[in-house]
């Protein structure tokens with residue numbers, strides 16, 4: 001059985017004022033092509049389908065188009081919610097969609113969703129674990145003590161009574177570590193309720209599953225074993241991801257116990273996201289030789305010794321999709337800040353922490369963070 005694992009689509013995402021919807025359409029088309037060419041049986045979408053809990057209209061239309069194409073190919077689709085999604089909204093139409101082999105798990109209650117597909121060798125059970133908080137798990141199972149995130153996710157799996165003699169795949173959207181090895185984050189993730197260090201889930205919670213399709217961390221990687229994987233986001237959503245190679249994972253399941261083969265298939269973005277450094281004159285020259293690549297999304301560091309007014313406007317004459325311009329020299333950088341042409345890259349978390357520190361209070365507690373993050377996401381101020 002052949003599976004295609006993707007995650008963190010963040011449909012509708014806007015980066016530095018640029019809607020990436022056309023880039024995302026281009027990426028979804030590559031998924032469709034891969035499904036056709038590689039004869040994929042099921043596509044796994046491991047959360048953060050949308051960028052916002054109230055998804056933009058073009059994002060909803062884009063997912064709609066994608067699902068219609070999957071249905072036309074008779075390919076099964078599994079979708080879970082991520083922390084950016086509203087689980088309840090994602091659940092819209094799920095009972096109809098499953099008639100077209102599109103299985104959506106937006107919310108946990110009352111239990112882990114299970115769907116079975118069968119190939120020549122026998123059944124494969126798919127467990128769908130939407131993004132859940134510890135609090136949500138405690139609410140679902142009030143009789144049980146869950147003193148850690150680990151225990152909460154463990155409980156969800158225990159309650160599913162998985163038959164580990166059969167072939168099993170789980171789709172989840174969580175921060176999973178292997179012992180002291182934590183995943184390398186890409187940079188554009190927003191980790192909910194993350195005060196100080198983020199509470200990670202031990203990868204051994206998923207022991208026994210033949211493949212674990214993870215979402216949440218935007219840099220593609222495996223955790224502990226090659227079959228516990230983050231597919232990563234399909235596009236670079238921040239400068240810190242400029243060097244990532246974004247990809248989807250093709251997973252081939254044979255008989256139970258036979259090695260599960262994984263293959264990374266790179267995404268080819270319509271426009272790349274890059275960082276360029278040089279003087280205005282140098283970069284103007286460089287852009288001429290770049291052809292279509294001059295339309296990439298660029299973070300520009302100018303090394304000019306003299307101040308430039310309206311630097312962004314000047315750069316856009318040859319790099320029309322420049323996202324951000326900053327100066328290499330400190331005094332110019334300050335000037336740029338004053339002119340509003342270079343906005344300091346600071347996360348919402350950092351801004352709030354700095355504000356609380358400035359006001360002389362203690363940092364927000366977990367509950368306050370949840371409220372702040374929900375409001376910020378609703379307002380679209382967090383990426």
Ligand SMILES: [Mn+2]
Nearest residue numbers: 008048189216
């Ligand atoms: Mn994400």
